[in-house]
Amino acid sequence: MRINYKRELEDAARTMILVHKPNTLIRLILRMIVRKVRVEHAGILLYEKSRDCFIVTITRGQIGSKIPAGLVRLDKHSPIIRFFNDSNNFPLLERGALLLSKINAILSDRDFFSGKEELEKLIIAIKFQMKSFDTVVCVPAYYRDNLLGILMLGEKVNKKTFKREELDFFNALANDVAMALRNAFLFEDLQLEIERNRKLFLETTMALSAAIDAKDHYTRGHTMRVTEYSLAMCRYIIADSSKNLDAKFLDDLHVASLLHDVGKIGVPEAILCKKGELTDEERKKINEHCVIGAMILEPIKALDEVILGVKYHHERFDGSGYPEGLKGEAIPYIASIISVADSYDAMTTDRPYRGAFTKDQAMVEIERCAGTQFNPYLVRVLAALYKRGEL
Amino acid sequence: MRINYKRELEDAARTMILVHKPNTLIRLILRMIVRKVRVEHAGILLYEKSRDCFIVTITRGQIGSKIPAGLVRLDKHSPIIRFFNDSNNFPLLERGALLLSKINAILSDRDFFSGKEELEKLIIAIKFQMKSFDTVVCVPAYYRDNLLGILMLGEKVNKKTFKREELDFFNALANDVAMALRNAFLFEDLQLEIERNRKLFLETTMALSAAIDAKDHYTRGHTMRVTEYSLAMCRYIIADSSKNLDAKFLDDLHVASLLHDVGKIGVPEAILCKKGELTDEERKKINEHCVIGAMILEPIKALDEVILGVKYHHERFDGSGYPEGLKGEAIPYIASIISVADSYDAMTTDRPYRGAFTKDQAMVEIERCAGTQFNPYLVRVLAALYKRGEL
CATH class of the missing domain: 1.10.3210.10 (Hypothetical protein af1432)
Known part of the structure; x- marks a missing residue:
């Protein structure tokens, strides 16, 4: 069955705008990814202001395969976060996403890192980090140049590689997620202020x-x-x-x-x-x-x-x-x-x-x-x- | 110059989610319609809860051609509102919009209203109302079956009829407007509660x-x-x-x-x-x-x-x-x-x-x-x- 990603995206955007609880919103999005694209698991690393770090907040997928929520915490010195916070690295992205397959390809290219040892070290560290999370794609979500979160996806259930349109879908989704999240956070702030x-x-x-x-x-x-x-x-x-x-x-x-x-x-x-x-x-x-x-x-x-x-x-x-x-x-x-x-x-x-x-x-x-x-x-x-x- | 309506729509949706002042949002949307589709004027009839009626809140276009803001008030007995509040009338819509040209066509069709005098009276009243506002298209904006507003558009500057894709664009836009408005209203409510x-x-x-x-x-x-x-x-x-x-x-x-x-x-x-x-x-x-x-x-x-x-x-x-x-x-x-x-x-x-x-x-x-x-x-x-x- 082919999926109409544009349509899914429009539906998602319209649903998102109405959800004002960040956690509900993320659950919704991850469930959609796991079901529609049929990946083994999907999680989101979310920026938490009070602790100034990224935390795996919610994950979806088969028990055993998914990243345990709450346990993974990455601060700004963590390889993946450093990578996405430096726009010099963006040419390494495939349609907005960082792929494990791309990392493997450039690491086996002898010439790629000549004179760029720092970058090579970073990429090796990222490869290690992604493997430890059983993740093959990381998609960053920015709001006005601020990294708000990272979608982390496992392999597809059928073990095939991701298609161009799937990557485009993830990327557009991540940006919508960033905006919907910002919206939801603003709501949450207002509600907290009312309570205070x-x-x-x-x-x-x-x-x-x-x-x-x-x-x-x-x-x-x-x-x-x-x-x-x-x-x-x-x-x-x-x-x-x-x-x-x-x-x-x-x-x-x-x-x-x-x-x-x-x-x-x-x-x-x-x-x-x-x-x-x-x-x-x-x-x-x-x-x-x-x-x-x-x-x-x-x-x-x-x-x-x-x-x-x-x-x-x-x-x-x-x-x-x-x-x-x-x-x-x-x-x-x-x-x-x-x-x-x-x-x-x-x-x-x-x-x-x-x-x-x-x-x-x-x-x-x-x-x-x-x-x-x-x-x-x-x-x-x-x-x-x-x-x-x-x- | 051809317009990529899908793209415009996506951009609009993304901008809208970030605007939390209803009036700013509506200005933005109307300006976009007037500029991109090149209509003579565009206005929005917005539902106002406290007065239980629809009011022309903001309009864009040449002075003289546009509907004066604030002056037009329609309650639920008004022909246009009655039309959009009754789903029995929806077959008369062209791609979600009510067109003056369609009204003229069915009014000249001798058989169309046989046995439906009430509807004929309503349509004649609507024609009169649309003419008085110098409006050729009305596009309803619903949120969960509730009519929140109506986009009212003047003629195209080049006097041509509206294309299918333009009508689709207006319709999709109206629905996004409804959701963004609801979002903006919720924000406004929270902010008012904080002030109270x-x-x-x-x-x-x-x-x-x-x-x-x-x-x-x-x-x-x-x-x-x-x-x-x-x-x-x-x-x-x-x-x-x-x-x-x-x-x-x-x-x-x-x-x-x-x-x-x-x-x-x-x-x-x-x-x-x-x-x-x-x-x-x-x-x-x-x-x-x-x-x-x-x-x-x-x-x-x-x-x-x-x-x-x-x-x-x-x-x-x-x-x-x-x-x-x-x-x-x-x-x-x-x-x-x-x-x-x-x-x-x-x-x-x-x-x-x-x-x-x-x-x-x-x-x-x-x-x-x-x-x-x-x-x-x-x-x-x-x-x-x-x-x-x-x-």
Whole structure:
């Protein structure tokens, strides 16, 4: 069966542009080479910036014949890399590729290397290297004069030599690979930056919340624990699939849990840290922390959902909570989740006016308040997590 | 001159994969069509998700002949869009393209539309629409059955009809365009997400700093102003190019300025808000805010440089500052900048123990302290900004 290489190449280019995971892309290309051209194995030496060397990343082919992935590492002093990094050597390439058969031919040509001992040494070293990898063709992939990778191919299954059009195919493919790889790497960089930024945002929010926490001796570590419980509840609810919560809701809940008590920064220390019982007036001041927190975050458009969690996490299911006395499903769901997590943590830690409940006692108390203080479904979620030992 | 369309197409595909700005990409493609195929004008109707309609985004060609960009908007009820969204109509395409000549031919064929009045009406409407755009060929660009755009081409400059290979070229190009566009849009989305996240991070940090600011009546708005002055100084220094500051430094300085007083959260309110003169003991407590701030942020790896700004913004050039008595160039540069900005704002606002200086007075005072309290170069930077009226 003849292969339409031009067509294969066009198809490959079109597929490549859509693949943004470098490893997926390389797997795809190598599989194609092994199947279409029927070589015994194919691998790719890929440049890794962080280590400044080339590593055999992925290989395809029969077990036993293929180069083991990850084990082979070549730095810039390695013969093959030196060869491809020096454009003086390019006349030795056959249609862009370095062939073992060509190497054998010039090594048996007595005149070829006269006065070029350095080159002869290099070529001998390359021959040794290619043989150790069981490789008969190396095809370089450049992006703007930078060597990004090298395709390394074993013999054809039928043991015949490679045809001109096959070499052209490899060469064009290698260049497309270089560009697709660069594209994929750029995508990966952007995605990593997004993750880094998100992490920075969460860590900074966490550090500042913990600092606010620390003002109130009795709530040390409270924010971290509430966040942990809220997220566990949310993941349970998503898995339970009876509610339609998405990744965005989980992200918002994460931030809202971290910031739920941020308004305490606006409550006078004298009240916040008072040892004895609070007066009605003082209690009122403390209760203002929900509204103060919402006011602090109010200018931030992207935190709309988060603000609902901060503002309403002291509402109660029966409408007897604050600041607005919202009832049942009218309470934003994000706030209802934080409310349960917040109360569970408050009960299981020491407070100025009482010692901590055991976890068992806290669960009994929370279940007793299902339908009055808490959303009954969320109490069931907390109970399920507790039974699983996840609290 | 004959054109090697296959080659042009390959080149185009390879260029496209590297262009990540949709508009740049489209300009490139349209310019190529106008030049290589020599059409009078070429434009692209691009799908815009936010408005759920197709808009003529960019056009190329002689002024007067080309479709005005931005003015033409087609929603999904528009004849051309309806035509390409219904695969039942595809047999009417010539090699993927809808030709005005084909439309004219079938409209003059008496039998063609018998029993298909709806289609006839649609085709007549399309003819009218194409004529109003001075367009003779429409080539749809699909990505996975979704219509992403339509190439709209004017007549050839030589007034001849389009050849088969030209139509094949347009069609292949349109599909490549669709994929490259999708790629470019994905890039754009990621970049927008990075910007959104950065904005969220800065806004949240700003809101929390402002809340901490608010604890100390006399420093209301202080953080925002210090941040503004620091960034103005840094931009001046970058433009002055005598120092090697990069965008990363500017970003770090931004965050460090916002957080420079974050440690005040750890200073008792009774001291922070005291109206009368402070005792030595109380002064010492307040001075701890630099170290407390650094401690709060310490767990955050990505804020290493920021923490230097927070910790050392009360060091003095002559070594008489705190917390470590660092001297001259040993003081982290980020901290030296904040120090000048911080002092300038402190002087120009009321404090419990004195009224505000005028800006003039503050500049005189700061220049007097060049070399003792402040880095002399940075004082010159502040003075230059002041002279320009930028403070």
